Amino acid sequence: MQNIDEKAVLKRLMTYVVLIALALVILAPFFIGIWTSFLPTMSIAKGDLFNTNLSLDNYIAALTKTPILRYLANSLVISTITMIAQLIFCSMSAYAFVFLKFKYRKLFFALFLVTMMLPFEAQIIPNFQTIKSLGLLDNYAALIVPFLTSAFGTFMLRQSFKQTPKELKEAADIEGLNHFQFYSRIVLPYNKISLITLGAYSFLGAWNQYLWPMLTTFSNNSRIIQNGLKQLQSEETFNDWGMIQASAAIIVIPTIIVLFIGQHYFKSGMNEGAVK
Template sequence: MTQYKKREKIQRVFHYSLLVILTIFIIIPFLLGFWTSLLPTADISKGALWSSHISLDNYVTAITQTPIIRYLFNSLLISLLTMFAQIIFCSMSAYSFVFLKFKGRDMLFYVFLATMMLPFEAEVIPNFTTVRDLGLLNHYAVMIIPFLTSAFGTFMLRQAFLQIPAELKEAGDIEGLSHWQYYYKVVMPYSRISVYTLAAYSFLSSWNQYLWPMLTTFSDNFRPVQDGLRQLQSQETFNNWGMIQASAAIIIIPTLIALFFGQHYFKSGLNEGAIK
């Protein structure tokens, strides 16, 4: 019995060591970034990781001397609009694939699925020409309009809508609900977890866009945060590490907070998608 307890104890120590090693690998870039954002750049460039002068000066510099807040605002606006548009358009197309009966429905659904095979990265050349010809370059619209809907979102919500019990539709028909009413009174509330998941997913993918905004925006007024950081890095003296790290921290803190609170929904939704 004591031998068993001893083994248990060793196992526990081993387990905690493993957890700590893994944590170090994951957390070091965060901690190092955050820590250096508090140090004066002069000390960082000397290779020092300690300084007698720890302050929020880098944050003040980043906020007052770079357009970082403007970049954040741009990204927030673009991501929120994209998110709401995708919730509306993806849910409506998913609704058609589940509750509407019309000829060619299945074929159209396969067409949707097929678009998931086409990477946006391989289509940037004609898309660039299209938005240029439409006069959308260097504007918020250029980063929203191509992403108003997504085949992936439609597919995910379709899977969720298929789970709604058929009795609900029958009850709705007896109540005389039109498709509109059934859509927003029954289907959307019933599938809200999946809708939240799509919201988180579409927000994050819009927030993380990099290549497309880089090709289509040329001024700080519209530039989203990811490309803004690139701009700061190339424009500013590359060695102003304190300020760059402070900018990174300013950007990452909102996402980490959102993620912390949204984690539950995100987790369940992702697994639904993965298992089905």
């Protein structure tokens, strides 16, 4: 008995040692980043990381001396609109693929999937030409219009909608709901979790864009935060690393908030009790 207990304890101990070591490797860069954002730039330049001369000066400088707030606002507007548009359009097309019967439904869906196989980088030149001839360069629209819908979102919601019990559709038919009522009153609430997942995914996707906004925006009026961060580095003759680090810390905050809200809803069992 004693022997087995010791073995189990040892095994558990080893597990935790490995977990802690891995956690340190993964989390260390974040902690170093946040730590340095409180240090004066002089100390960072000298490599004096264990300084205790901490202050919020870098944050105040980032917020007052640079257009970071403008960048944040740009990002927020673009990400929010992209998220809402994708939720609306993807859920509608997914509904059509699941609940409407039309000719060549499978073929159309296969075409949808094909666009998923094509990397975005391969579409950049035609997209750029289109946006340019529409006169949308350096405008919010340039960052929103190409992302109003996504094949991935449609695919993901279609899979989720297919899980909706067919009895709910039949019950709705008997109550006389039309397609739009069934979509808005039953399908959307039933698939709330998938919608929240897609919402978080598309928001973060828009928030973290870099290549496309770099090509299509040139002024602070439309530049989004990721490109703005890069801008801070080259605009200054002397790189104020402490301030840049503070800016980076600031722009991570919305990402964390979105993940946090999302996490709250990713609970299983929310649809229990519908059938059987």
